Amino acid sequence: MLSRKKIIQDLTKEELSELIKPSFRAKQIYSWIYHKYVDSFEQMKNLPKEMREKLDAEYTLTPLKTLTVQDSIDGSRKYLFELHDGHTVEAVLLLMKEKEYHEDGSVKHQERYTVCISSQVGCKVGCAFCLTAKGGFMRNLTAGEIVEQVRMIKKDNDIDANRRVNLVYMGMGEPLDNLDAVVKSVKIFADPEGMAIATHRQTISTSGLSSKIEKLGKMELGINLAISLHAVDDELRQQLMPINKAYNIKSIIDAVKNFPINDRKRVMFEYLVIKDVNDDISAAKKLLSLLDGIKAKVNLIYFNPYGGTEFKRPSVKDMKAFQEYLTSRGLHCTIRESKGLDISAACGQLREQELEGEV
Ligand code: SAH
Ligand code: SF4
Helix, strand or coil, rough: CCCCCEHHHCCCHHHHHCCCCCHHHHHHHHHHHHHCCCCCCCCCCCCCCCHHHHHHHHEEEECCEEEEEEEEECCEEEEECCCCCEEEEEEEEEEEEEEEEEECEEEEEEEEEECCCCCCCEECCCCCCHHHHHCEEEEECCHHHHHHHHHHHHHEEEEECCCCCCEEEECCCHHHHHHHHHHHHHHHHHHHCCCCCCHHEEEECCCHHHHHHHHHHCCCCCCCCECCCCEEEEHHHHHHCCCHHHCCCCHHHHHHHHHCCCCCCCCEEEECCCCCCCCCCHHHHHHHHHHHCCCCCEEEEEECCCCCCCCCCHHHHHHHHHHHHHHHHCCCCEECCCCHHHHHCCCHHHHHHCCCCCC
């Protein structure tokens, strides 16, 4: 068990500067935590000794413990973290090759880091295909527990504080079911004197809690939205995702239409393709009309099978045909190919293996 002290990463810089006077100390502390990645107050050498001791008596800087790290062949790394109460969550570091097009016609390839983070231990939504759902719901993460996943991963991989990273709330849990802590973490990540991960580099993925999408939109954070759609008619969607009873497809589409989208961005619709369940071209056809009038892009995901599931991975041929149908009609559509991404999309698997004693 780890310490029960308050978690300092739960505090925004503004909150910290209210608590610690004079307020410029908050900036110094932020810099030690998020730029120099220190793990003790003792190391914050430009703070007076009494201040360091007082902070140490009240707060912890290490709310997570790394239990396992798993490397995938494409360079992605999956982390299993233990929280102070013994629960575990996953986060993944993904390495993606990105093409940068320049005005002189040249194309530069560069590597981009993306961290996939968890927002809850387990999930209440209970999607039929999802391993996280199988373990039920335990609790929400605090903002600091979300923030710390990224700090730990940056530190472990020697990622410089100034290096750009993107964040996706696509790990375990439903971020909009833990809206307050998630929004707080978004702001802490974005703090220019902290990790400085701009909100347009952060994406929240949701199973479609329409009322919360509306609420998030009104906050005008500049964050990107991804919708886990997975089915184009309510009957099937309800079987796959019971939440569809409360928030049907139309309510989600309406909420997305009201969501403020950055001029250069699109709302991502994730479509998990399951063999013989939703991989038919008639579904692609319906998807096209459903997204009519929305600045959307579709990301097709291969269902990633695990022991005990009746669902199957679709064939490459069907996947390509589905994509081709959409792209040839002008809809942006990509297929999530990479092995690492497959693992991350199925966040929950490492934790399950651990619980079953396979790791
Ligand atoms: N709760 C949020 C975010 C976490 S789930 C949401 O549902 O959007 C992140 C993504 O992983 C979702 O799109 C989900 O459908 C996908 N996923 C879940 N189980 C999967 C599996 N077995 N194979 C591939 N993707 C899966
Ligand atoms: Fe929860 Fe997302 Fe898994 Fe559905 S897919 S059970 S919403 S984590």
